[in-house]
Amino acid sequence: MNADKHRRIMTLTQTLLDKNDAARRQFVERTPREDYAPDFYGEVKPFADEVSRLLDEWKPLVIEWIRSEHPPYLHIKQIEDTYDNLMIVSVTAFQKDTRRRRFMNTIQSIDYVLRTILQALNSDE
Numbered sequence: 001m002n003a004d005k006h007r008r009i010m011t012l013t014q015t016l017l018d019k020n021d022a023a024r025r026q027f028v029e030r031t032p033r034e035d036y037a038p039d040f041y042g043e044v045k046p047f048a049d050e051v052s053r054l055l056d057e058w059k060p061l062v063i064e065w066i067r068s069e070h071p072p073y074l075h076i077k078q079i080e081d082t083y084d085n086l087m088i089v090s091v092t093a094f095q096k097d098t099r100r101r102r103f104m105n106t107i108q109s110i111d112y113v114l115r116t117i118l119q120a121l122n123s124d125e
Contacts, residue, residue, distance in 0.1 A: 001064065089103070
């Protein structure tokens with residue numbers, strides 16, 4: 001894999017980590033407030049669309065990297081699950097009826113996979 005793709009995966013992965021943290025903060029700090037009502041077109045859809053756009057670029061690059069470099073502790077199934085989980089979290093972070101424990105476990109799982117990717121990429125350099 002060339003250096004440009006490598007750098008792009010790192011940039012996208014870090015950005016997705018930031019989006020995952022933004023979803024966590026939304027869910028913990030804003031969504032539970034009694035006076036909070038999500039603005040679907042003003043905040044939910046733009047956030048989910050941005051996450052989707054990033055994921056759609058990230059997923060094929062990471063899968064290609066895994067197939068060519070065989071990083072330890074990373075498998076294609078984890079990438080597919082992380083893709084799906086981040087898509088879900090980008091919307092459920094705004095919903096009051098989201099189960100806290102499940103949401104936080106999903107956030108942790110996403111965080112683990114993304115950090116593992118960054119560690120593996122850094123060890124490749």
